[in-house]
Amino acid sequence: MYRVCVNEIVQLLESWRAALEDEKKRIRIFLQVPEGIKKQAINVARCLENKGFEVVVDVEPCFGSCDLPFHRAKIEGCDVILHLGHAPLVETSGWVKKEGLGVLFYPVKAEVGREGLSRLIDECVEILKDKGTRAVSIGATVQNVEIAERLRTELEKRNINVFTARSSRTALEGVVLGCDYSALKHVERRIDVHILIAGGAFHVRGAILNLKKPILHVNVEERTARFIDFKEKERLTKQRLILVEKFKEAKCIGVVTSTKLGQRFADPWKVKEALQKMGKDIVIISGDNISRENLEGLEVDFFVNLACPRLEEDKERFPNPVISWSTLLKYLKVIDID
Ligand code: SF4
Structure with a gap:
């Protein structure tokens, strides 16, 4: 594969x-x-x-x-x-x-093989035609950039405009990470549908939460192309809003920070100050690999995660409810931080 x-x-x-x-x-x-x-x-x-x-x-x-x-x-x-x-x-x-x-x-x-790729491209074209699509963005995980290039050529041959932008975290054209969809976001105003080429559901969930236009997910591992409508976005957004409400009620908050160099998404001390202003009791918790075993036994009501923002989806990893800092900032616009 x-x-x-x-x-x-x-x-x-x-x-x-x-x-x-x-x-x-x-x-x-x-x-x-x-x-x-x-x-x-x-x-x-x-x-x-x-x-x-x-x-x-x-x-x-x-x-x-x-x-x-x-x-x-x-x-x-x-x-x-x-x-x-x-x-x-x-x-x-x-x-x-x-x-x-x-x-x-x-x-x-x-690797999908020549036949598998042609079939996937045909499937994409059919879905896009059915939706009356004139312009798309294409984003891919770095393992799939060659497939993205091939798809781009085929779509342009069929008069579908393709737009891409550089990703902020890698500076690579059309590359997405679980925490960075800027390569698609930057061209969102010019397109009808985002095409995302990635294996599994991880990158799709991130795209749903971060993008406003519909997504066509090309799953290279399963060799499928699936159009994702807004219902999935509504469901995920609802889950997050419930978490924000739980956060508001929580008194003692563990602010979780990771020592992994690329997973330091906010200064824990500034976050502590901002949350204290909201009347919360804050303790900063640090680990390398954030896991349930490491966090179990700590007497806090709720975790605010400053490490990989996608950890908030892995409920098994946290013994108490958790929300990522970026999610909190998005939904709770009153937070005061420099
Ligand atoms: S921070 Fe998380 S989503 Fe971003 S690259 Fe690292 S593991 Fe992936």
Whole structure:
């Protein structure tokens, strides 16, 4: 399903090694692999060892390039973090400079096969025609950008205008992240339908909550194209409004912050001050991987999450109700923060 080419990774590593001031003979790699492609980790590690590299496989959970394990990689004496599956964020180069450790990204590519892709494109065209669509945006997770390009060409051949914009967090054209739909949002006024190419439901839910126009979800894993109307948005919005009401009633709030570099979405001390002004009793809670095991037993009524904003949807992860800071700001416009 996802193509990982070890030769391409070796080339990447070799050009990184060649650019080093004093060319090192032995390179030790800290291999970071997200859950979806973990099955390939051992094979990649073996192949790289056969090519003369030393490899340590990181087994901590990893959901995005917001989570680079500099600390663990240094403890294991590694020279470079090799991150499979995602693209760098705009902040990454700053972290690399500060931490003094190399980071290489190898964004794997989704494979559907020629026939599967043609069928998916035909399905999309049919749905768009049926809806009388004249202009669309196309956004894709980084693994699906090649498919997005192909779809764009086919739609333009059929006189459907396609618009894309750069994503704020990756600066890549048409790329979406679970926490960043700007590549679609920036062109929303010019289009009738957003096309989102992503596996699973995670990115679709985020798109529904963040965008105003209807969405055509192209699920590459299941090889389906599904038009999403506004009913789903209403349902998700209702759930959030219920949470906001619960937040208003809560007295003691745990403000949850993560030590993952790319998951620090607000200054906890400013958030604390703003919530105290609303009469809340606040305690700041910090962790790396935010989980139920870590939070269980803390005597608070409610959590406000400043880490990955999508954690609020994973109710199992929190022993008490939780809302993300960005959601709270959106629905509770009275919050006073600099
Ligand atoms: S913050 Fe969350 S949604 Fe954003 S890239 Fe990281 S894991 Fe994905």
